[in-house]
Amino acid sequence: DLQVSQVGLLETGAQDGDAVTVVWTETNQGAVAAPTGYQDRVTIRQRNADGSLGAVVLDTAVAFADSQPLAAGASRQRQFRFQLPTGSAGSGQFEIQVQADSNTQGAGSLFETNAVGDAETNNRASGNFSASLHVYPDLQVGELIVPASLRAGDSLTLRWRLDNIGQADALGDWVDRILLIPEDGQGGDLTLSTLRRQGPLAVGQGSDCEATVRIPPRLAGRWRIAVQTDVNRSLNE
Numbered sequence: 459d460l461q462v463s464q465v466g467l468l469e470t471g472a473q474d475g476d477a478v479t480v481v482w483t484e485t486n487q488g489a490v491a492a493p494t495g496y497q498d499r500v501t502i503r504q505r506n507a508d509g510s511l512g513a514v515v516l517d518t519a520v521a522f523a524d525s526q527p528l529a530a531g532a533s534r535q536r537q538f539r540f541q542l543p544t545g546s547a548g549s550g551q552f553e554i555q556v557q558a559d560s561n562t563q564g565a566g567s568l569f570e571t572n573a574v575g576d577a578e579t580n581n582r583a584s585g586n587f588s589a590s591l592h593v594y595p596d597l598q599v600g601e602l603i604v605p606a607s608l609r610a611g612d613s614l615t616l617r618w619r620l621d622n623i624g625q626a627d628a629l630g631d632w633v634d635r636i637l638l639i640p641e642d643g644q645g646g647d648l649t650l651s652t653l654r655r656q657g658p659l660a661v662g663q664g665s666d667c668e669a670t671v672r673i674p675p676r677l678a679g680r681w682r683i684a685v686q687t688d689v690n691r692s693l694n695e
Contacts, residue, residue: 459488459570459577460528460558462498465585467554468537472589474548475694481537482556482583484528488572491527492559496567498522499560500538505551515552516540519561542589544694549591557582595659596624596695597632597687610677613670618685620655621664624695628659632688636671641680648674652689 461484468479480500486492502516520538528534536556542548558581559566570577602618616636622628632655638648650671659665667685688695 459486459572460492460581461485461487462556462558462581462583465554465556465583467587472542472587473592474542474589475544475592477539477541479537479539480554481535483533484536484558485533486528486530488570488577489530491529492568493527494524496559497561498536499557499562501555503553504547505553511553513547515543517562546591549589551586551588553584553586555582555584593625594695595622595626595628595693597628598623599685599687602685604683608673610673611675613672615668615670616683617666617668619664620667620687622659622661625661627657627661628693629657630692631656632692633690635686635689636669637684637686639682639684641682
């Protein structure tokens with residue numbers, strides 16, 4: 459008769475993107491030892507703003523390499539380490555639910571029984587934890603000015619402003635892309651140039667950027683020129 463208690467998080471002050479450890483206590487309230495080789499199911503869900511359960515962050519079955527059966531009346535401390543998602547998906551309030559002797563479909567491998575007949579349904583417990591949001595950079599493109607008209611095959615020099623309006627420095631490298639976008643939505647966007655950028659770009663700081671690009675030949679119609687920063691999502695923003 460396996461039962462779960464004391465479900466929680468080992469770490470305090472968790473933040474999105476952190477590797478954290480779920481811990482729980484498993485007790486055999488039955489009259490005989492529980493054999494080795496079964497699994498426990500760990501499910502973590504983020505709570506919505508109204509407190510209801512929302513997105514599933516983790517749903518996995520954890521197997522333990524126990525060398526000895528869990529004796530009648532004995533308890534064991536269990537734990538499982540995983541990584542929270544980055545950004546808002548990994549911050550806020552969360553519920554942990556642990557179910558002893560269960561795979562991810564809710565099926566167990568042990569036969570359990572007790573005097574009141576609820577041994578197969580009393581093996582679940584839950585706990586809660588919160589995670590705060592790391593501070594991140596936030597790159598923003600602005601002040602891009604383009605000519606009102608161009609001819610196919612023309613070259614032009616574009617200038618724009620790139621600002622970090624986030625709460626952390628933008629570190630490392632990232633890629634910016636200059637696009638030609640059809641206003642009628644027909645066809646696809648055309649890449650005019652890709653530009654490798656190198657940080658750091660400090661909080662509240664900006665950079666004046668420029669690039670010379672060429673409009674493809676035999677092109678007609680109405681188009682927009684756009685600059686997209688960090689196209690490969692190299693930075694967490």
